[in-house]
Amino acid sequence: MDIKVSIIGSGNVATHLSKALKNSGATLLHIWSQNFKNAQALAATVSATAVDTISQITDDGSDLVIIAVKDDAITEVASALVNRKGLVAHTSGAASLADLSQLQNYGVFYPLQTFSKHKELNFNEVPICLEANNDANFQLLKNVATALSKKVYEVATDQRKILHLAAVFACNFPNYLYGVAQQLLAQHQLSFDIVRPLIAETAHKVQTALPTEVQTGPAVRNDEQTMAKHEKLLQENPDWVNIYQLLSEQIKKSK
Numbered sequence: 001m002d003i004k005v006s007i008i009g010s011g012n013v014a015t016h017l018s019k020a021l022k023n024s025g026a027t028l029l030h031i032w033s034q035n036f037k038n039a040q041a042l043a044a045t046v047s048a049t050a051v052d053t054i055s056q057i058t059d060d061g062s063d064l065v066i067i068a069v070k071d072d073a074i075t076e077v078a079s080a081l082v083n084r085k086g087l088v089a090h091t092s093g094a095a096s097l098a099d100l101s102q103l104q105n106y107g108v109f110y111p112l113q114t115f116s117k118h119k120e121l122n123f124n125e126v127p128i129c130l131e132a133n134n135d136a137n138f139q140l141l142k143n144v145a146t147a148l149s150k151k152v153y154e155v156a157t158d159q160r161k162i163l164h165l166a167a168v169f170a171c172n173f174p175n176y177l178y179g180v181a182q183q184l185l186a187q188h189q190l191s192f193d194i195v196r197p198l199i200a201e202t203a204h205k206v207q208t209a210l211p212t213e214v215q216t217g218p219a220v221r222n223d224e225q226t227m228a229k230h231e232k233l234l235q236e237n238p239d240w241v242n243i244y245q246l247l248s249e250q251i252k253k254s255k
Helices: 012-023 036-045 071-079 135-148 157-187 192-205 224-233 238-253
Strands: 004-008 027-032 049-051 064-067 087-090 106-111 128-132 152-154
Touching: 004 012, 012 027, 012 036, 012 106, 012 135, 027 036, 036 049, 064 071, 064 135, 071 087, 087 135, 106 135, 106 157, 128 135, 128 157, 135 152, 157 192, 157 238, 224 238
Parallel strands: 004 027, 004 064, 027 049, 064 087, 087 106, 128 152
Antiparallel strands: 106 128
């Protein structure tokens, strides 16, 4: 892929995206981060140059600048690129396309996945959701996305915000509940390894069926005695009791 890209950010998304771009044949020019040492570390990994000011990312270099920072910082970062004529895209699921409207050419390049810096993943399977302020910019983003992934979608801001919300329910909340399970097990000298196969099978089921079709457990069976026993076991942690009761009631209603 004959394109020059600069990355603003050095976190999980920036790290995986930079590596995927390099592996696809793109040239990584500049990496900027609030933490210059982090920028240097990522730049060394993808044969780029770390810069200490965003103004060093100029029009005569990068074809595309990707902003991969926390949502609250996107507008501020974009303001430092206001004189740039080339394309700038952010990677946020929750921020709107309009958050970059102070720029001339802008878009969204949202990879819908959970990223951890030190865990490799197959970017070819990562859905990438695109949006841009005009057709030419969309086509450029699409060319980049299709070089990285076989799952590329045109998704408008309002739809993307729903996708991001759905991802919180599908990923972030279950992971918190895994943490509750781990703490419960640890309190009773049991290993989290025992439930890993259960977690894997639950995730595997919904690859071929809808969640409501494969729901199991005491709540869906309306097993009141078992649920009462569970709540008693949780009585030392009222927050967990509340979570248990709320989710159980919602599962009952979903039948």
